[in-house]
Each structure stands twice: as structure tokens, then as C-alpha cells.
Amino acid sequence: MAFTVADYTIFVLLLVLSSAIGLFHALRGGRQGTMQEFLLANRSMSFLPVALSLLATFQSAVAILGVPAEIYRFGTQYWFLGCCYFLGLLIPAHVFIPVFYRLQLTSAYEYLELRFNKAVRVCGTVTFIFQMVIYMGVVLYAPALALNAVTQLDLWGAVLTVGLVCTLYTALGGLKAVIWTDVFQTLVMFAGQLAVIVVGSMKVGGMGRVWQLAAERGKISGIDLNPDPFERHTFWTLAVGGVFMMLSLYGVNQAQVQRYLSSRTEREAVLSCYAVFPCQQIVLCLSCLTGLVMFAYYQEHQLTAAQSQASPDQLVLYFVMDVLKDLPGLPGLFVACLFSGSLSTISSAFNSLATVTMEDLIHPHFPGLSESRATLLSKLLALGYGLLCLGMAYVSSMLGPLLQAAISIFGMVGGPLLGLFCLGMFFPCANPTGAIVGLVAGLTMAFWIGIGSLTSNLQAGPSAPLLVNTTSFPQVGNLTTAVTATLLASAPKRLSGLQKFYSLSYMWYSAHNSTTVILVGLLVSVLSGPTKGEAVSARTIYPVLPRLLCCLPQRCRQQLSCGVRGSTEDVSSAEPVPCAMEKTSNGVLSGPVEGLAHTEEAEGEGFARAEGVHTYILQETSL
Incomplete structure (x- = not known):
């Protein structure tokens, strides 16, 4: 399986247009000469581009590969995740956005100093930097590795090209370039997935035939109302546990908060959050339909020897090459779709990391820094994080089986940070000591369960094949859930003691860890003297x-x-x-x-x- 000239042309065109958007905003579109322009797009964005950027930020390449693989393996139960989107976006729109926007923040962690003190702010900032740096290299390296295994596209050529292009337009064009390239890349992602669904379903006999085959093989799931939190996917796990996951993404994550703050009014920021809801539902439907079409296709077409040995995420790429191979240019469109996910995710990471480093770690020590020098330093920070991303991609290639541990770290950190913000925003009696101790307790609990689950599954050997395959990725599709899903993909049954504790569904991680922060924080605050x-x-x-x-x-x-x-x-x-x-x-x-x-x-x-x-x-x- 090899790319044609048309495929390479479409892929290169994606990179060229992304770079052009960044150069335009660097040279003409505001020139990015001030901190407000570079970090917050001069607070001038309307709700629609902000909404599409919010969507693209956490619609990574892992999601584009992961959700179809999840549906292919386990059926449509994961589709019920869409039930959590309403509350998961309504609460940020009416709780977090009004507080953050009216304080006119640049970094979300400025809030922690206003509410508690500088030490809490620094703790939150360092935790966020650790979270994003660990994940940046993986989100760039992982899809390139899978693509190389299937199409023989040069691995490091793809990594370096995408990483450098992303670094270029982020460092030059600032947040405005990141948002507008996210808009463009979102459209590319929609087009790529839609092409696969249309062509694949036509080869099977239409969507009716796809649904019929899936129903006959038991892949169409009903509503499972089992309240057991140790079941990997149930309605309650996805619909309730998913709300906390969404809050950690769309409520307090700096990459998203920065987009809210770039809106020209608070009303535009709230509207952007509302506009994400239908977009999220469309993305989820496209990904799930891709998985169903892939399942139906391989019910009627024999898997090759290489395909039968492939991990599920690689099978998605084999499927794409199978159904689109007779249509020059469309495989390239899907690859462009795949790397659009990577570009949008890591560009958001660069920009948000540059923002928190500048606002929370550098500016407090150099308050007299001139506007021009501060802006230049912010651009250099974005450039530096871009180069660090390439370094982390190389480190990811050296991790082998530990790659899954590196991926899972992202999901472990989101819940404790959510708990820290909720502690400050909803409980006036919480004090700085309680906030710091609560955050440490939440992180400790998160890593205890996460690493315990990982080691438990590694010891299980054959029962968890994905964990020892260095080219496999999580099966679910967004930045917080995806990175922990693999830990429990093949969780053994009838466990007891700590083994049972480690089998907690990954969808409850954010809820469990944020609750730990709040409870410990309140207890310590009461004992040490409430505010x-x-x-x-x-x-x-x-x-x-x-x-x-x-x-x-x-x-x-x-x-x-x-x-x-x-x-x-x-x-x-x-x-x-x-x-x-x-x-x-x-x-x-x-x-x-x-x-x-x-x-x-x-x-x-x-x-x-x-x-x-x-x-x-x-x-x-x-x-």
C-alpha cells in the first residue's frame, strides 16, 4: 500500500495552508505585536471560530483512530458518551466562563492566586505544564507510527514536518493563527471521515446493510443501566462519569479557557460553548459510524494476514487504504484528516504552555518587562515548546511498552486540576493549605489507581495484548479519556482487594480524583482554620x-x-x-x-x- 502523487499533494497542501494562515496573522492579521494579540487574539474572536477551535483542540489523531477501533471491538455502547455533552458544556458556560471572563485573566491559574495565594497558583501551573509536555510528543509520534506501519510513509519525515510546521505558525501567528488553523483543520477532519463513511458504506451496500450486519453480530448496544463503577462502559459510567471528564476539558483546562478569554464579549464566549455541543455530537457520530462501516466491511471481506495481526488502531488505517485505494487523493485526504488532529492539538498545547509559563512563572519575577520584550519572549517560548515536542516524540519512540504509561499520565492529571478549581470556586471556607494538600492527595490517588491498573494488566500478560504492543493506542476518543482507556480495555473479571480497586472504570477517574481533592482540601482547611x-x-x-x-x-x-x-x-x-x-x-x-x-x-x-x-x-x- 503506497501513496500516489495526488495523496502526497493533498497532504502537503494541508501543511502549506496551515503555515500560510500563521504567516498571514504574523505579517498582516494584527501582526502579533503585543501580549494581548499574541496570547489572546486581542480578545476579538467571534463565537463560531472559537467553537470550532474548542472542538479541534481535543479531537486529536488518537481520537480519529481510537473511536472507530472502540466501536469495532466493543460495539456502540461508547456512543452513549454523547449524553454527557449537554451538562459537560452547560456547566462551563454558566459557571466557569462568567468567573474567568469577568476577572479578565490571561492564564486560568491567575484565578488560583486571586482565590488562594501564589503558591497554589504555581502548583497548578507546574501540574499543567507536566501534563501537557508529557502528552505533546505522544500525540505527534503515535499517529505517525501507526501510519508508517500501514502505508510505509516515512516515520520521522512525517514527525519532523508536522512538528516544524505547527511550531512555525504557532510561534509566528499566536492564538489567532491557532484558532483559524483549527477551523480549517476541523473542516479537513470532517471531510476525511465523511469520505471514508460514504465510500465504505457504498462498498458494503449502504448504511442500511451496515446497520443490519452490526445488529446481527451483536454490535448495536442497548442501554446498560448497571450502576457498577467497575464496569468499563455502562450508561451511568459514560453519561455521569463523562460529565466530570468534560468539565476537566472544557471547564478548567488552560487550552480551552484561553479560547473563551479570546472572545470579544462574555456572551460570545458562552455562545461558543453552546456551539460546541452539536459539533461534538457530529464528531462522535462520524467516528462511531466509521467503526460500524469498518466492522461491516470486514464481515464481507477477508482480512489479510497482516491485518489480522494488526492492533485495532492500525486496522482503521488498513480499512481506509482498502476502501479508498481506487480513488486517488482520498487516502491523502484521510491522512490530512489524521494529522489535522495532531496539528490542532499540539498547536493549542504550544500556545497554552507559552501563556502559563509567561504569565505564571516569568512575569511575576520580572514585572517591569516591556510589552515588546514580553511578546518576543512569548513567541520564543512557543518556539521552545515546539522543539521540546519534537524531543518528546523521540523519547516516546524509545519508551517501548512504557509508551502507554506516558499516554495515561494526561488523564490522571485532569481530574485533580478540576477538583482544585472547584474547591476554590464553590467552597469559600477552603484555604491555601487545604488547596495544596488536596491537590497532592488527588494526584497521589490518580497515579496510584492509574499505575496500579497498568501494572495489573501488564502482569495479566495475554489478557491485555494492547498494553504490550508499542504501536497500539487507546480506544476512545478524546484527550483525557483516550489516554487512560487502554488501562482497562481487557480488565480481568472477579477481582478482589486492590485488584478490584484498580479495575475502576477509566470514565470515573476525573470524578474520583476531583472529589478526592475537594474532600481532602475541605478537611485540611477545617482543621487548619477555614478562610x-x-x-x-x-x-x-x-x-x-x-x-x-x-x-x-x-x-x-x-x-x-x-x-x-x-x-x-x-x-x-x-x-x-x-x-x-x-x-x-x-x-x-x-x-x-x-x-x-x-x-x-x-x-x-x-x-x-x-x-x-x-x-x-x-x-x-x-x-
Whole structure:
């Protein structure tokens, strides 16, 4: 199986157009001359490109290969994951986005300093950097490795080309280039998957025949209401556990928060979150249909010797080459689709890593850094992380069976970070000590279960073949769930003790680990002296109980606010106000007062609030 000239042309065209978008935004589209332009697209983006970028960020090549393989092996049970998308996007839209947007943050971890202190902020930042750096190389190397095994496309040529192109347009064009290339790459992903479904189903006899064959072989799953959390996939596991997974992705992950903050108004940010919902459903349907078409095709066509020995993700590529081989250019379109997933994921990683490094680790120590030098340094950081990604891809190639452990780390970290933000946002009594201890406890629990599951399955030997195949990837399709799915793909039955504990479904990881952070954080906070309500800014708290119990008298709702000064309900329900303020080179906010969300706290105190290293000062004389 080899590529034709048309296939190579389409693949190269993807890379050229992606680079061109980055160069345009570097030279003409805003020129990326300031921190606001480079890191936040000058807060000028409308909701639709932001929504498509939100979608593309976590629709990696692992997903494009993984979901069809999941459906092919286990049937359509995974399709019920779509049930979690509604709450998983509704909660970020009405809880996390209003808090983050009205604080006018650049890094999500600035919130942790506003709510707790600088030490908590640094802990969150370092955890995020560790999470993304580990994953960057894998998301670039993994699809290239599978593609090389099936099509003989040069492995390191593909890795270097994609890595360098992505680094180029991210470092030059900033977040605006990343968002617009994500839009283009999302369309390519849709086109590639749609081509495979249409051509594949035609060769089988139509979608009706595909569904009939899948139903006859027991691949069409019903609703499994088994509440057992140790079952890999049930309705509750996917629909409820998936909500926590979605919150860790779309609620507090810096790559996504940065896109919300690039919106020109809070309303646009909320609309982008709503627009992701139908897009996510379409993506899930396309991936699941690809898996069904692949299953039906191989029911009527004999597998070759090489295909029968391939891992499921490689079988997806064999299937693509089988059904598209007579149509020059379409295999190249699917490869472009595959690498569009890689490009969108790692470019978002570069940009978000450059942002948190600059805002959380460098700027606090060099508050007098000029705007031009800070922007240049941000671009160099993006470039540096791009080169680090290539290095991590090389490290991934050396890991062998440990590749799965490297992949799984990403999923282990998302839950504890979600728990840390929820602890601060929903519990005014939580203090900095509780936050740090809770985060450490959550990470410890995450790695204990994750590594325990991995070693347990490795010891199982033949019962977990995917774990010892260095070219295999997780079977499910997004950045947090995909990286832990393989741990339990062939979990042994009738376990007890720790073995039973290690068999917890990967879909409950985020829920379990975030809950650990919250419970431990609250316990430590109570024992070490809870934070008094009057010491907490109302702008950093989301009033869950007062909002849920809105029928109670005002006095009761004030008591439920735990003594937080200012009307937290007014803050959370205020009309979106676009911020016209800018951070000057010395970190002081300048601009019209209307740019800030109006709160009783600001009115009563003249508003003095330290936002990270940027101190926003509005004195009475300036009013």
C-alpha cells in the first residue's frame, strides 16, 4: 500500500495552508505585536471560530483512530458518551466562563492566586505544564507510527514536518493563527471521515446493510443501566462519569479557557460553548459510524494476514487504504484528516504552555518587562515548546511498552486540576493549605489507581495484548479519556482487594480524583482554620447554594454565602461587559472604569485587587 502523487499533494497542501494562515496573522492579521494579540487574539474572536477551535483542540489523531477501533471491538455502547455533552458544556458556560471572563485573566491559574495565594497558583501551573509536555510528543509520534506501519510513509519525515510546521505558525501567528488553523483543520477532519463513511458504506451496500450486519453480530448496544463503577462502559459510567471528564476539558483546562478569554464579549464566549455541543455530537457520530462501516466491511471481506495481526488502531488505517485505494487523493485526504488532529492539538498545547509559563512563572519575577520584550519572549517560548515536542516524540519512540504509561499520565492529571478549581470556586471556607494538600492527595490517588491498573494488566500478560504492543493506542476518543482507556480495555473479571480497586472504570477517574481533592482540601482547611468569608472576594466565588435555593428568603441566601462580602449572586448574574482595559508594561491596569464588571465590593472599597502580578488600581482620584 503506497501513496500516489495526488495523496502526497493533498497532504502537503494541508501543511502549506496551515503555515500560510500563521504567516498571514504574523505579517498582516494584527501582526502579533503585543501580549494581548499574541496570547489572546486581542480578545476579538467571534463565537463560531472559537467553537470550532474548542472542538479541534481535543479531537486529536488518537481520537480519529481510537473511536472507530472502540466501536469495532466493543460495539456502540461508547456512543452513549454523547449524553454527557449537554451538562459537560452547560456547566462551563454558566459557571466557569462568567468567573474567568469577568476577572479578565490571561492564564486560568491567575484565578488560583486571586482565590488562594501564589503558591497554589504555581502548583497548578507546574501540574499543567507536566501534563501537557508529557502528552505533546505522544500525540505527534503515535499517529505517525501507526501510519508508517500501514502505508510505509516515512516515520520521522512525517514527525519532523508536522512538528516544524505547527511550531512555525504557532510561534509566528499566536492564538489567532491557532484558532483559524483549527477551523480549517476541523473542516479537513470532517471531510476525511465523511469520505471514508460514504465510500465504505457504498462498498458494503449502504448504511442500511451496515446497520443490519452490526445488529446481527451483536454490535448495536442497548442501554446498560448497571450502576457498577467497575464496569468499563455502562450508561451511568459514560453519561455521569463523562460529565466530570468534560468539565476537566472544557471547564478548567488552560487550552480551552484561553479560547473563551479570546472572545470579544462574555456572551460570545458562552455562545461558543453552546456551539460546541452539536459539533461534538457530529464528531462522535462520524467516528462511531466509521467503526460500524469498518466492522461491516470486514464481515464481507477477508482480512489479510497482516491485518489480522494488526492492533485495532492500525486496522482503521488498513480499512481506509482498502476502501479508498481506487480513488486517488482520498487516502491523502484521510491522512490530512489524521494529522489535522495532531496539528490542532499540539498547536493549542504550544500556545497554552507559552501563556502559563509567561504569565505564571516569568512575569511575576520580572514585572517591569516591556510589552515588546514580553511578546518576543512569548513567541520564543512557543518556539521552545515546539522543539521540546519534537524531543518528546523521540523519547516516546524509545519508551517501548512504557509508551502507554506516558499516554495515561494526561488523564490522571485532569481530574485533580478540576477538583482544585472547584474547591476554590464553590467552597469559600477552603484555604491555601487545604488547596495544596488536596491537590497532592488527588494526584497521589490518580497515579496510584492509574499505575496500579497498568501494572495489573501488564502482569495479566495475554489478557491485555494492547498494553504490550508499542504501536497500539487507546480506544476512545478524546484527550483525557483516550489516554487512560487502554488501562482497562481487557480488565480481568472477579477481582478482589486492590485488584478490584484498580479495575475502576477509566470514565470515573476525573470524578474520583476531583472529589478526592475537594474532600481532602475541605478537611485540611477545617482543621487548619477555614478562610473567613469576608476575606474572600465575591468575584472568585460561584454561589452554588444561593442559586440552587433561589426561592429562599434573601436573609437565608446571604447566610448560605458563608459570609462572603458583596453580592455573589449579582456578580454571577451580571450582564456581560466587554473589558476595554489593558495591562501596561508595569502591570497596572489602565482604561475606562466601565471595562470592569461592577460589584458592590468594587463600589464599597474603591476596588483594589491583585490579579496575579498585575495590580488593578482604581483610586478615588481617577474616578
